[in-house]
Each structure stands twice: as C-alpha cells, then as structure tokens.
Amino acid sequence: MRIIEAKNYEDMSKKAAEIIAAQILLKPDAVLGLATGSTPVGTYQNLIKKYEAGELDFSQVSSVNLDEYKGLSGDHDQSYRYFMNENLFNHVNIDKSRTSVPNGLEEDAAKACADYDAVIAAAGGVDLQLLGIGGNGHIGFNEPAEEFKVGTHCVKLTESTIEANARFFASIDDVPKYAYTMGIGNIMAAKTVLLVASGKNKAQAVYDSFFGPVTPHVQASILQLHKDAIVIADEDALSLAREKGVY
C-alpha cells in the first residue's frame, strides 16, 4: 500500500484523475470500479476535463459501481446510478450499456447480489477500483463488522452512515436503511485499488485504517494487504496520523 499526500481536495482530485487516466491510456477497454459520495466528485470533474480536452477516450471502458441503495430506482435523484450519470457518465463518451450498478429495485436480496457478482465476473474483473472512505472506515457499504464479507451482499446501514447521508435526502426518514454493496473480496480482487480521502472528518478513519491493525471493525484496514493499493489523502485527512507521529 502506498500513501500519496495531497495538499488539499483539488490536489487530491487531480492526482486521482491522473492515475485513472493512465489506466485508461494503458488499457483502453479497462474495467473501472467506481464509487459515489462527495469525495470522488472532483476526481470525476478532472476526468471530464481531460475528456473534453481530447486526452481521454471512454468508448471502450466498462464500469461496475460499488454499491446502491436498496429500494431506489436508477432515476431517483439519490440513487447511485443517478449520481454516476450526473457526475460522470452523461459528460463523457462511455457507453452506458457497459456501466453497471447493483439493481436497487430487486427485492430479492440474494438474487440482486448473485446477479451483481455475475456482472463483475462477466466483465472480467476490475482493473482499477476507486474508493472513498466512510467516517467509520467503511468502504462501499461494508460497515464495521465481526468479519470481512467476500461477495456482493445486502447490508443494514449503521445509524452513523444513515446520519451522514441524511444531508442528501429531504429527511432522515427518507434515507434507505439497506444497501447492496460489493464485498471486501470483490474490492480486494481488483488489480489496483485507489482510495481518496479528504478533510479533517476523515482523519480518524485514515489513521485507524492505514496505521492500525487489520480488522473487520475498520473495513478499509484490509487494504494494507492489497498488492497495489494507493491512498491519496490530503493534509487534513492525514493530520491525525501526523499528530500521532506515525506519518
């Protein structure tokens, strides 16, 4: 695992976009694992700029997203499918039929998860997986637990995650309580993992995940064992690690 320090959010976003762009240039038909949340938005904006400047071609790229709220359709403005369309897909020449997000409308959780694992397998696995990180160290929606889950599964979101995501909904009661998410096995199977973290509110998660023991109580800590994991964190996100003298 490598940690790259960025000055701030803009710098983090630029650096992350450079790595994704390099992946696409090296392998034009790359399979990208994509993430939602506010952190990757700047990364997507930089990728769009590169596309507009004629530096990047998404025509052969495929993508699989990490997660989706259970119960939301792709045209709900808080669904992760909608987020991806708005923040990236509508602005580049990616073929939307090659972009996948778990099916939030599938009520049968076992089927939704098995179907999604089949989608990832059919794509040939993920070349580069982009990740954000939750305040409790979650990646995708793999919340703190007694174990690491391997494949796509249905999770009950923790109160802290529901509260953190309430800002995007009219009221906290509207936040879905369950989500479908890739498992840690899916994430660890990606050839390269790129995690972005910005801001003081991620400092504890960054410290616990990358400078502490590998434990399912802090799910991102497993990335310490990945052969090609890159963490791009800004000064604020690394502030606690620096304060504690471990970075």
Ligand code: GLP
């Ligand atoms: C959600 C997503 C995660 C994301 C996290 C942090 O729970 N499922 O993929 O990393 O939020 O989001 P943000 O980047 O907005 O802090």
